[in-house]
Amino acid sequence: xxxxxxxxxxxxxxxxxxxxxxxxxxxxxxxxxxxxxxxxxxxxxxxxxxxxxxxxxxxxxxxxxxxxxxxxxxxxxxxxxxxxxxxxxxxxxxxxxxxxxxxxxxxxxxxxx
Amino acid sequence: xxxxxxxxxxxxxxxxxxxxxxxxxxxxxxxxxxxxxxxxxxxxxxxxxxxxxxxxxxxxxxxxxxxxxxxxxxxxxxxxxxxxxxxxxxxxxxxxxxxxxxxxxxxxxxxxxxxxx
Numbered sequence: 001x002x003x004x005x006x007x008x009x010x011x012x013x014x015x016x017x018x019x020x021x022x023x024x025x026x027x028x029x030x031x032x033x034x035x036x037x038x039x040x041x042x043x044x045x046x047x048x049x050x051x052x053x054x055x056x057x058x059x060x061x062x063x064x065x066x067x068x069x070x071x072x073x074x075x076x077x078x079x080x081x082x083x084x085x086x087x088x089x090x091x092x093x094x095x096x097x098x099x100x101x102x103x104x105x106x107x108x109x110x111x112x113x
Numbered sequence: 114x115x116x117x118x119x120x121x122x123x124x125x126x127x128x129x130x131x132x133x134x135x136x137x138x139x140x141x142x143x144x145x146x147x148x149x150x151x152x153x154x155x156x157x158x159x160x161x162x163x164x165x166x167x168x169x170x171x172x173x174x175x176x177x178x179x180x181x182x183x184x185x186x187x188x189x190x191x192x193x194x195x196x197x198x199x200x201x202x203x204x205x206x207x208x209x210x211x212x213x214x215x216x217x218x219x220x221x222x223x224x225x226x227x228x229x230x
Contacts, residue, residue, distance in 0.1 A: 034218050043204050043221040044156060088156065098169040099144050099208055099219065103156040 003027060004091050004104035012110045019076040021107050023089030026070070032092040033065055033072045037085045038106065044088055048074070079111040115139040117222035119205050125228045126195050134190045134225045136205030145188045146206040146219070147180065149173070156204070162188065195229045202226050 005024045013019045021035075032051040036044035050056045050063040050072065062075040072091075076083055086106040093102055118137040126132050138145050147159040160170040162180055177193045188207075192199055208219035 032218075043202075043224045046218040046220070049218045090156075098161040098163065099146065099210075100158045100161055100169055100171075102158070105155045 003093070003102045004089055006087075006089050006104035006107045008105050009108040010110050011107055012112060013079050015079060015081060015111055015113050017079050017111075019079045019083070019109055019111070021074040021076075021087050021089075021109065023072045023074075023104055024070055025072070025089075025091045025102075027091065027093045027102075028067075028070060029094030030070075030091045031094065033063070034090040034092075034101065035061075035063060035074045036088040036090060036103075038088055039085045044090075047087075076109075079109075081111050081113050084109055084111045115220075117205055117207055117220050119203075119222035119225050121225060122223065123226045123228070125230060128197060128229055129194050132192050132195055132227065134192075134203050134205075134227070136188045136190070136222055137186050138188055138205065138207030139220060140186070142207035142209050144168075144208045144210065144219075145180075145182070146208075147190045148204045148206065148221075149201040150204065151198075151201045159190070159203075192227075195227075197229050200227055200229045 034049045035047045048063045056063045060077045064073045088106045089104040090101040145162040150156045179191045202224045205222040
């Protein structure tokens with residue numbers, strides 16, 4: 001069973017639209033959840049983290065967490081071509097007391113002008 | 114803004130050779146990590162390091178891998194006898210706190226692309 005699952009995409013949205021990226025995880029006791037953006041050939045860049053159920057907003061980005069459904073999502077409002085990248089969901093599992101993160105495969109987002 | 118620095122950016126090595134990948138974590142950080150990403154695949158945890166010892170390692174991190182903090186600033190990953198399947202991007206990361214303190218996430222370095230031929 002995969003620990004963190006994401007649809008690999010690509011997810012294609014027009015410029016200005018809302019992009020919705022989804023992630024499910026298998027470890028029910030997971031503590032914290034992260035969204036990283038990764039441009040091709042570059043390192044992951046932290047966008048947001050969330051650890052409480054509900055929504056967390058930061059500018060054009062909103063992270064949503066539902067621990068009962070073991071589901072975390074990222075909404076990007078007013079999508080821009082510069083948002084085109086792979087979005088990685090990462091989870092801090094119950095078993096980790098060292099900060100080890102488990103990453104999903106990533107969803108490729110394409111924002112078309 | 115403080116950053117994690119990795120050198121070299123690209124390393125080409127022959128199979129069977131030893132390589133050392135270098136990282137300079139953010140200065141006040143205490144927890145250090147190595148991850149790798151094979152082309153087209155997910156980012157995978159290799160090892161975490163705290164207080165001058167390994168605190169956790171994955172199944173990937175076998176006897177051919179080792180880590181060291183030789184001085185107060187550098188953090189290195191050594192691969193003793195490289196294999197073709199070690200070809201990947203290797204990312205270093207650091208954080209102020211580990212465990213639940215990592216809840217704020219951590220910063221990755223720009224990576225070293227290792228190519229084994």
